[in-house]
Amino acid sequence: TERTLVLVKPDGVSRGLTGAILARVEAKGYRIAALAQLTPSRDLLAKHYAEHEGKPFYEPLLEFMESGPVVAAVFEGERVIEGFRSLAGATDPTAAAPGTIRGDFGRDWGLKVQQNLVHGSDSVESAEREIGIWFPA
Ligand code: GTP
Ligand code: MG
Numbered sequence: 001t002e003r004t005l006v007l008v009k010p011d012g013v014s015r016g017l018t019g020a021i022l023a024r025v026e027a028k029g030y031r032i033a034a035l036a037q038l039t040p041s042r043d044l045l046a047k048h049y050a051e052h053e054g055k056p057f058y059e060p061l062l063e064f065m066e067s068g069p070v071v072a073a074v075f076e077g078e079r080v081i082e083g084f085r086s087l088a089g090a091t092d093p094t095a096a097a098p099g100t101i102r103g104d105f106g107r108d109w110g111l112k113v114q115q116n117l118v119h120g121s122d123s124v125e126s127a128e129r130e131i132g133i134w135f136p137a
Helices: 010-014 018-028 042-048 058-065 080-088 101-105 124-134
Strands: 003-008 031-038 070-076 118-120
Touching (some): 003 018, 003 080, 003 124, 010 018, 018 031, 018 080, 018 101, 042 058, 070 080, 080 101
Antiparallel strands (some): 003 070, 003 118
C-alpha cells in the first residue's frame, strides 16, 4: 500500500487541532501506521526541507518548525499521497478552499512564514525519503 508522511506543524499542535486534523484523515479511510510527537532539530528540518534551501522563506520556515512540538504520522492507503493533499488544501491558507484542513482552520497571521497547519508528502519518492527522516529504522 502507498504511504505518506503527514506533519501537524507547531501551529496546529499549539492550537489544539491535532485530534481534529488526524480525525479527518482517519475518517476519509486512511490508516495510521506510525505516530509520534517531537520538537524537530535543525538537522532533521534541513534534511526534510532540502529542496527549499536558499529560498526567501527557508529560514523563517525552519525557525517556525523548530518552535515547538510537531506530530508526525505515517498514513497508508490507496492513493493516500494525493488524497491527503486534497484534504490539506492549497499551501496558502487564506486561499485554501473551505472544507480543507488549511481552508477551515488556517489563515495569514502576517508573518514571514505560511503557518498552514500541515505537511503532506508530494510523491512516492518524497514520501519514502521523508518517512526515513522522521521515523528512522
Ligand atoms: P507542504 O505540504 O508543507 O510541503 O506544503 P506545500 O507542498 O503546499 O508547500 P511547499 O512544499 O512548496 O513549501 C513548504 C512550506 O514552506 C509550505 O507549507 C509553507 O509553510 C512554506 N512556503 C511555501 N511557499 C511559500 C511562500 O511562497 N512564502 C512563504 N512565506 N512560505 C512558503
Ligand atoms: Mg511540499
